[in-house]
Structure formats: structure tokens, C-alpha cells
Amino acid sequence: MLKQINVGIIGTGWCGGIRANACDASPLVDKLYIAEQNPERLKELSSRLKLEGFTDDWLKLIHNPDIDTIIISATPETTHYPMALKALEAGKNVFLEKPIATTLIEADHLIETSIKNNVKFTIGYSQRFNAKYAYVKKSLEENLIGEPVTCLVSRHITRELGEKISARTALSPAAMEATHDLDFLLWCLQPRKPVKVYSQTSGKLFSRNSNTPDHQWIMVTLDDGMTITIGAGWILPLGYPNFSNTWIEVIGTDGSLFIDDTHKDIQLNTVKNGMRYPLSSMPGESVNHAFSGPMHNETIHFLEAIALNKPVLVKPEEARLVMDLYIAADISAETGEPVTLPRNDRG
């Protein structure tokens, strides 16, 4: 007999809204609760979804013994650690949007608490659930291109998104955007580990009003000598709400793999808005009965991991390693020097 679970979602904006829709439609979820601080959004979702309960106080979900699983999709990112810690301490399974925390010490504390309480804990690295990205991992596992020599991921998102992200946090493009691609490549290239990172930022647009860079390059050497290079920029003109444009290169001793994730496959050109690239956001979006993009599948994977007691794909220790790497990248960007890993100035 199928075991259903009871889920509480904290923060139901863009990503939390996608996760709430997925939970609402899943037969794996018996009761769904949400906590949302924005009264209009709370009203909208409570009238549209089949909710067992809704509140503006996230602690009510933590203290509710009926709820076994918590999804945390709140912003700003400083909310992640206190919310995840309370949820894990209360013995709930936790899905936490990236970043796992704001310091490595906090990340360690969350991981220790999840182990102590024997609950599932995972981080939202959604791109692992994008079939194109999963294909890179599969190709490397099957040795289709021989020994990997170098990989590149260059991602650009719109200035609207860059402004939204940088307005709520001081975290860099490495921490907030390249984090997805660092996780993706480290996952594909396991068990290799990063040993050196060099990073540079540049900025001419956002710097007119703040200290926020427009773009960051990160070059990493792994312990077998191969290199990965990741670019993260957030000043593209609109293109489409939350438009993301990504190019991936994987070069090996016996072949190469190029992945076009630039979303030029759908072009909507109207007199009113000019050229638009629908279905081009990183999490994806629903089109009536179908969902295009990785976030829906990622949410269902998590629900299945809890209901069917299967392992989660993204281990929190992997998210911690990504955090270690982007912190080192930010140190390099600030000092202008390469940083070796593991660092001896932990914090």
C-alpha cells in the first residue's frame, strides 16, 4: 500500500509556487500546508490549491506534528539556515532551495542534525533534473568521449533577475548563479575534487548603483589535472521573463560533447514585445497539462524519496562542497590570486 506524506511549504513565490503546484497534483501527498508572508500570494494560493492549512507563520508548520516533510523556498537566503535547522530538529524531512546556508559552519550543523535525526535532507540543484544535463553525466559514465580534459558552462540570465537576486542578498554571481553549474559539473565529474580556483568579476552596469558585479568567471583545476570554467552573468536584456541562456562544452581525449541550452528553439515575435524566448527559465514552467523544465521533476523525485524511502539525488555534503568552492572563488576574485583547496582558513 502506498504511503502518503504530509508536506508543508515555507515561502511560495516563484519556486515555492512551482513546488506547491507539483505537491498539490501528486497522489503521494495527502495533506498540503503552506506558510507565506505575502498576504496577496497567500490568498491567491489558498483559493486555488487544495490545502489542509495555510498561515503566515512558518513556525506553525514546524510545530505541526501532522507534517512529516518541509520544503523551504523562502527568500532572502539568510532565512534558509534558521528554517532548515528548526525543521530538521523537529524531525522533518527537508528540501531546501540552494544555497544550503550562508557559512560552512551552518552547513555542517544542518548536515549533522539531519544525520542525528535520521531524516532526508536535500538541496535544490534543479539542473541535475534537466535531461540535457543528465545526458552529460551519462556520457561521461559510459566513457563516450574518453577522459575529460576540460569543461565549460557559460550562463547568462536577465538583468531583471539579476536585480531581484542582488537586491535581497550580498551573495555573488558565483554563490547565486554559477552555484548550479559548479554543482552540475562536480556531480558529472565525481569522484574528482577541486584543488585550485581562480576567479575574476567585471561590472559596468550594476556598479552604477551598487557593489554588485555584472559577471563572474570561475576557473577550477580538479585533482586529476582537468579544468572546468564557469561563467555567470546577470545583465541580459529581457528576452523573456526569467530568460536563461546557457552553452556547455565537454572536451575529452576521445570526443566532445556540446549542449545548446540557449532556448532558441521557440521564438515568439510580436509587434508589441519583439522577440521572446518562451519556456527559457531555469526552473521551467507549466504549459497547461505539461511542465517544461527540471523543477517539477525535481519536486516529484523528492516526494518519491520520502514516500518510497529512496535516496535523494543531491546529497547535502555535495552542496557543502559547492559552497566551499564558490566561497574560494569569491576570495580569489577579491584578492586576484588563485586559491588552493582544501582551504586552511575555514569559516
Ligand SMILES: NC(=O)c1ccc[n+]([C@@H]2O[C@H](COP(=O)([O-])OP(=O)(O)OC[C@H]3O[C@@H](n4cnc5c(N)ncnc54)[C@H](O)[C@@H]3O)[C@@H](O)[C@H]2O)c1
Ligand atoms: N533551482 C532553481 O532553479 C532556482 C531558481 C530561482 C531561485 N531559486 C532559489 O529558490 C529560493 C526562492 O527563490 P524565488 O525566486 O522563488 O523567491 P521569491 O522571492 O519569488 O519567493 C520567496 C517567497 O518567500 C516568501 N517568504 C519570505 N520570508 C518568509 C517567511 N518568513 N515565511 C513565509 N514566507 C516567506 C516571500 O513572501 C516570497 O513569496 C531562493 O533561495 C533561490 O536561491 C532556485
